[in-house]
Amino acid sequence: MSFCLTLNALTLRLQTHQRFTVLKPRRPSRIIGSPSRLTLLRPIRSVHKSSDPLPVAPVKPRWVNVLHTAASLYPVYVTAGGILACLKPSAFAWFVKRGPTSYSLSLGLIMLAMGVTLELRDLIGLFKHRPLSILFGFIAQYAIMPALGLIISKILGLPPSLSVGLILLGCCPGGTASNVVTLIARGDVPLSIVMTVCTTLGAVFLTPVLTKILAGTYVPVDAVKLSISTLQVVVVPVLLGSCIQNIFPAAVKIVIPFAPLLAVLTSSLLACSVFSENVVRLRSSIVSAPSTSDPSFSLQSIFSGELGLVILSVLLLHFFGFFVGYFSAAISGFKEPQRRAISIEIGMQNSSLGVVLATSHFASPLVALPPAMSAVLMNIMGSSLGFIWRYVDPSDPKIET
Secondary structure, X not given: OHHHHHHHHHHHHHHOOOOOEOOOOOOOEEOOOOOOXXXXXXXXXXXXXXXXXXXXXXXXXXXXXXXXXXXXXXXHHHHHHHHHHHHOHHHHXXXXXXXXXXXXXXXXXXXXXXXXXXOHHHHHHHHHHOHXXXXXXXXXXXXXXXXXXXXXXXXXXXXXXXXXXXXXXXXXXXXXXXXXXHHHOOOOHHHHHHHHHHHHHHHHHHHHHHHHHHHOOOOOOOHHHHHHHHHHHHHHHHHHHHHHHHHOHHHHHHHHHHHHHHHHXXXXXXXHHHXXXXXXXXXXXXXXXXXXXXXXXXXXHHHXXXXXXXXXXXXXXXXXXXXXXXXXXXXXXXXXXHHHHHHHHHHOEOHHHHHHHHHHHOOOHHHHHHHHHXXXXXXXXXXXXXXXXXXXOOOOHHHHO
16 A cells, blocks of 8 residues: 555656756757758756655565565465365364364454554545545445345345355455455555455444344344454454554564465465365255256256355355446446446455354354355456456546446
């Protein structure tokens, strides 16, 4: 985020430069053997008020770029982990056996890494300059996704446990992966970062309350305990990381290049571990269908079970999250970069928080299945959308209309 702010400051300074003044040329001189006259000009000098050189962004070491590239491969990690969980669920047994404590500690580590990379002064400055776009994104996040979770669960007729899991997923704040996807999509990255922070802080109150209101008809929901857990594993680590950055800036500067990759790997481990817990149950829903040599019937039998319901419900939740988020921002008059940032932020949830809350406060393991499945499907969908938008110029006037 500090890189984005530095880049914006540099661009602003370049735009405010005074015009160059070209001094009068010397009298033209003839070059022997040349049929033409060449005009020799004195060197052009800038008449800027300050003679100090313009700030140049330091070149990042190669190993920092390697870490940044590795962190951007989050969809690859969760996809590979999901395949491993299907083929060999026991690979994650060491982590699953220590749950839900291991899940809570993992999410706390992810949020701590997020807090270490935040600069509160920059966030406050952005909030002062762009309060309307941030407020719009915050309201849209907690209005669109929870409503979609409830509507989709009713239309598909999901079992109570899966309905609660999908609604809980919709009530979670925006995920940190949305910032990377927004960067790929050439969207408004500072807006995406501030929206993630604001919705994460708001999750202490809104996630438990909305879950109780929307999912309380399926199973009992203790909003107070959900709120306390959210405070412990999300808000406290974020604020702690920010304080560490202010108190020990030199040490944090060394750690920051490793923080995104650490958060990505931890999040992948968390999602795939929960997914591996439910693999046996998913397999039973597939095996219970009558076998046949017809491929179309085999595919139908797979999607007619709980696996198909979970996949379809999660796909619909994120698809309509991207779609409704984009068009609500377009109708409200935001420009294309802001539309993309809001769409991605709304469509991509903090599935890790959904996993931790589901495993800690609900008896059925199926409640955690939609958030765990979301970690794989959401990142594939978000990354694909980001790469499509990357080749569509956000400044194209045809898009703005």
